[in-house]
Amino acid sequence: MTWIIKQIRKEMWSPYVAGALLGVVGVLAVLLSNSLLGASGSYESLAGMIGKAVAPKLFSNIYFGISGPDGKTLVPGVMTAGITWPVILLVGVFFGGMLGALSSGTFKLRFNDDAQWKRVFGPQPWKRWVIAFVGAIILEYAAGIAGGCTSGLAISGGMLLAPAAFIFIAGMFGSGILTALIVYGRRF
């Protein structure tokens, strides 16, 4: 028992153990809810929900579904707008991450405390915020094109042996390595 508590309190697990846990979660998602894990799609669902409330005409398109004048969905879109299963999952992810940090005693409000980031971009928090904001737009846009993100396409698609997942992973690592090469230059 004390051994288990000691393991849980560790800040960093072996990636194999944490990965196995995620694999089990992926299986349970299909077994219990017939759903796939995903993160990026929930932002789109939320954006679609807000968009449909604010500008129903603009958001009545093939991506979010075409709705009639009474607001009923006539043609379902690529993404379902509203509070969907992945949105709830994402709420859980937030608390799960928090729980992980609390269990290892590393829970802290941080603005920019990554030593490696500071070496490369400088210590100013605003730089971190600007790059994070722009980068997140790139991430979400790309996930929209590809049909998922690291979790929704690479892991969830990969575990069903979808070719899309492996094409995505190849692209992701290719350009990721190139970007790191440009950012880090000689320090690569």
Next chain:
Amino acid sequence: MTNYIIALVLGVFFGFSLNKAGLTKYYKIVNVFRLTDLAVLKFMMTALVVAMSGLYVLRGLGMIHFPTVPSTYIVGNLVGGLIFGVGMALTGY
């Protein structure tokens, strides 16, 4: 409703595993692209292997039906992946 509770609980374990693997940290994500720390790759591939073995065994036993498989459209998947990698290496998310 039950479905939402399942989502919440699974989400907690999902977030917990990400946190414990260190994938919530900038240097972990970016170092996999610098090929100096392959934790992200080990994490992803372990999850894939465990999940695909589990899913295919359960499907073989007739206990599950696969949900809609993410569709493959080569150019879109590849271009999306290429843009995604840029964002990932910049932000470390």
